[in-house]
Amino acid sequence: GDSVTQMEGPVTLSEEAFLTINCTYTATGYPSLFWYVQYPGEGLQLLLKATKADDKGSNKGFEATYRKETTSFHLEKGSVQVSDSAVYFCALSPKAAGNKLTFGGGTRVLVKP
Amino acid sequence: DAGVIQSPRHEVTEMGQEVTLRCKPISGHNSLFWYRQTMMRGLELLIYFNNNVPIDDSGMPEDRFSAKMPNASFSTLKIQPSEPRDSAVYFCASSLSSAGYEQYFGPGTRLTVT
Numbered sequence: 694g695d696s697v698t699q700m701e702g703p704v705t706l707s708e709e710a711f712l713t714i715n716c717t718y719t720a721t722g723y724p725s726l727f728w729y730v731q732y733p734g735e736g737l738q739l740l741l742k743a744t745k746a747d748d749k750g751s752n753k754g755f756e757a758t759y760r761k762e763t764t765s766f767h768l769e770k771g772s773v774q775v776s777d778s779a780v781y782f783c784a785l786s787p788k789a790a791g792n793k794l795t796f797g798g799g800t801r802v803l804v805k806p
Numbered sequence: 807d808a809g810v811i812q813s814p815r816h817e818v819t820e821m822g823q824e825v826t827l828r829c830k831p832i833s834g835h836n837s838l839f840w841y842r843q844t845m846m847r848g849l850e851l852l853i854y855f856n857n858n859v860p861i862d863d864s865g866m867p868e869d870r871f872s873a874k875m876p877n878a879s880f881s882t883l884k885i886q887p888s889e890p891r892d893s894a895v896y897f898c899a900s901s902l903s904s905a906g907y908e909q910y911f912g913p914g915t916r917l918t919v920t
Contacts (some may be wrong), residue, residue, distance in 0.1 A: 735913060735914075794839075
């Protein structure tokens with residue numbers, strides 16, 4: 694079945710550091726890929742998405758590129774802020790299963806001033 | 807526009823009591839999802855509906871859990887009887903199947919069963 698694997702946290706960084714969170718997936722066909730972010734005490738928010746190979750999703754300084762050849766969708770940000778402290782979830786949708794999402798386990802990121 | 811609305815935001819109840827969680831999806835969305843989040847098990851999909859019809863309830867942990875969607879603007883998740891191991895944050899999410907597959911989450915209901 695479909696699955697998403699992302700690096701375990703917590704990831705602790707200093708402000709203005711470079712952030713990378715690895716995400717790889719297993720799926721049949723060509724799923725849509727997503728990154729969600731969860732701030733403390735809140736629900737998940739869509740951060741960015743990509744729907745086909747080589748698409749780059751971007752939002753709020755975050756980027757991720759859909760790499761079909763490596764089945765990956767790594768999240769990056771060039772200069773993190775304290776406000777980026779959150780849990781980040783990688784997810785996929787097979788596009789043909791009623792919008793059902795398969796989530797990774799989440800990666801907690803802590804940015805220190 | 808209002809997002810997904812969940813109520814109550816917090817619920818504390820005693821073991822054996824019935825608990826009902828409520829969700830109002832985004833207007834016009836035709837898919838609705840119930841998730842449970844715990845530290846131990848992470849984010850789990852319990853059940854989802856398309857056009858008010860339950861499609862997959864394989865994630866519902868046991869018969870004590872039931873979900874309904876009587877119309878396009880309302881859904882409930884009921885636990886009867888509740889147990890301490892049901893303590894978790896329960897999220898509702900909705901999406902529009904023709905518009906990119908992303909889901910929009912509510913703020914969650916934090917359930918504590920003592």
